[in-house]
Amino acid sequence: MSIRKPAVLVLALVLVLATLFATGCTTGTTTKVKVGVLYISTVDDGGWSQAHKRGIDAAVAEIGASKVDLMELQNIPDTDTAKTNAAIDQMVAAGCKIIFATSFGYMDAVAAKATQYPDVKFEHCSGYKTAANLDNYFGQIEQPRYLSGIVAGMKSTTGKIGFVAAMPLPEVIRGINAFTLGVLSVNPTAKVYVKWTNTWYGPDVEKEAAVSLLNEGCDVLAQHQDSPAALKAAEEAGMFGIGYDNPMGTQAPKAYLTAPVWNWGAYYAYKIKAVMNGTWKVEQYWGGLKEGIVALDTLSSLVADGTQAKVDAVTTDLKAQGNDYIFKGPLKDQTGTVKVEAGKTMTRDEQMAMSWFVEGVVGEIPAS
Amino acid sequence: MDPTGFAMMIALFLASAIRISIPLLIGTLGETLTERSGHLNLGVEGMMLLGASTGFFVAVRTQNVLLAMLAAMGGAGAGALLYALMTVTFRANQVVTGLALTIFGAGVANTLGKSVTNQSTPRNIQDLFALQPLHPDLSGVQGIPVVGPVLQFIDTAFLQHNLYVYGALVGSALLAFYLYRTHSGLHLRAVGENPAAADASGIRVVAMRYGAIVGGGMLCGLAGLYMPLVHITTWVENITGGRGWIVVALVIFVRWDPLKAILGAFLFGALEIVGFRLQAIPALSGSIFFSQYVIDMYPYAMTILVLILANVRRKKGWQGPGALGVPYFREER
Secondary structure, eight states: OHHHHHHHHHHHHHHHHHHHTOOOOOOTTTEEEEEEOOEEEEESSSSSSHHHHHHHHHHHHHOTTTTEEEEEEEEEEEOHHHHHHHHHHHHHTOOOOOOEEESGHHHHHHHHHHHHHHTTTEEESHHHHBBTEEEEEOOOOOHHHHHHHHHHHHHEEEEEEEEEHHHHHHHHHHHHHHHHHHHHHHHHTOOHHHHHOOOOOOOHHHHHHHHHHHHHOOSSSEEEEESSHHHHHHTTTTTEEEEOOOOOOOOOOTTTTEEEOOOOOOHHHHHHHHHHHHHHOOOEEEEEETSSSSEEOOTTTOOTTTHHHHHHHHHEEEEEGGGGTTTBBBBEEETOOEEOTTTTOOOHHHHOOOOOOOOTTOOOOOOO | OOOOHHHHHHHHHHHHHHHHHHHHHHHHHHHHHHHHHHHOOHHHHHHHHHHHHHHHHHHHHHHHHHHHHHHEEEEEEHHHHHHHHHIIIOOOHHHHHHHHHHHHHHHHHHHHHGBBBBBBOOOOHHHTTTTOOSSSSSSSGSTTTTTTHHHHHHHHHSEEEEEHHHHHHHHHHHHHHHHOOOOHHHHHHHHHOOOHHHHHHHHHHHHHHHHHHHHHHHHHHHEEEEEHIIISBBBBBBTTTTTTHHHHHHHHTTTTTTHHHHHHHHHHHHHHHHHHTTTTTTTHHHGGGSSHHHHHHHHHHHHHHHHHHHHOOTTTTSOOOOOOOOOOOGOOO
């Protein structure tokens, strides 16, 4: 029995030390502006968080690493209010002046903390709440999604295009609709088959959804998911795919066509600078291709002939007209009912609340 | 949809279900081996993650599949050895130790996995685990009515898989043979049923338990390795996605039998992916019983049902190894 006590003590010591090292955080001097960033996963997840990290790094590079002090907390589940609160408290205690919360689910926690800490500026991605020190921001990813629809529509020979979709929320539905309208603009008889995974990030589930779509005869897959699993499934089946979030060409070189990608850097640099000069204000930012916050990745060599020219032409129109170019009447839903009459466009509020599929989408939106 | 097309969809579904059931099957074999010795190791998820991360790490660094599998067995086996040390030698609570192993394994795996994030399985290993048809070319018989389509169906569903699938099936047979047809297997079952009696008859209880726990852990490591190396072909955090917990339920569901495990794993695997197929049927996709959230519950619900049946029927073999979860004190015989 004599061995047990020391063994337990050593184990406990190892655990404590490991925890200390694992949570090590940066401490800064007062001359720099301290910036907090909350990530839902790790910054090398190959998806959503990595895109935000790319943006933060670009912003720091633009402003100068000597002027910004980053405090990044990863793997903060946005469904866990207690953890989110603790992370924000920790950031404020460390002296953060502006905090970027990069997932939708942080919204309520961030709103409550914004009231508690009026001197700190809060930036919440993809939400809708605001306060004197709480702003939200998002990008019109549906614009590059429309372009990726053109790429898919021109590539598909079966006329069946699959879409692996995360959650039945307006953000995702808007993207599927934009994608489908892009497909139909070049391939009017094609159909877009949607499968829901009910997860933003679940490579195994995403792969199974993709395999299911491939089994049903789809030859191009698109996705609103944060991992390259669907692309990899397409590659295995000898088919083609469109990524999301970040350039994903290296993940599935034999299948990759392109991807709608996020470039958050310009916005992050602008907002951090605003805190530094004291010009920060609430503006509910919603930029598109024109502002550069979203883009279509460079087309791979696998796209159909003539795709680049078509994409370039439509990019010009999208930059000029914004989402009005995509969501203009006449638009019909899956039952053929006219939802937007000819000559009209959808308002921002209507786009934000979109809960119906356009004609050409095959799949149901689960009642929630 | 025409009947042939529909049959093809079913065949493809069965093939997908078999492929996704492999980590469940191998994990179940491992946990069956462990539990047959009388130890309940709830650390399956942790050991699967340990095996997945160490194996994939070595695969990426060396491009050698054998080294990768050895590393997966070594990583998970080390976790199992730690568990055996705690529970067999120190007689710590098995449930708590198992849970700790799960948390520990996830931590180590995700830390190690960081260095191989965004890396793909080396091309030579992907090719090795590409689909390997088990039959001569069937194109000649496709035209024959009835026989052609039936052969096509069987072929698509059951005869076009990768080496890992075939290996897991052979492994089930081998484990069944070991447990029921060898002296050592008989001894192991005796240890799990009544360690005091086994001890009295000269069986080395502690050694058997160490062997079964570590061996079971190694199998769990191979189960985990399937996910990054073959199925997803890249590393992501918590890549096993809770399959270790399904395994714990599955072992009970198949009543500690390696052969029944094949069918059980297939059934639970099919449940995992059936939701996407049902989404294609509008009449069903609206029903709450076919919501993926509810479908994810079925494996556990069915396991509870088996537990209830086991209590009602009081049949031999349904209750599991007699000494399961009970630490053995030689001095207290």
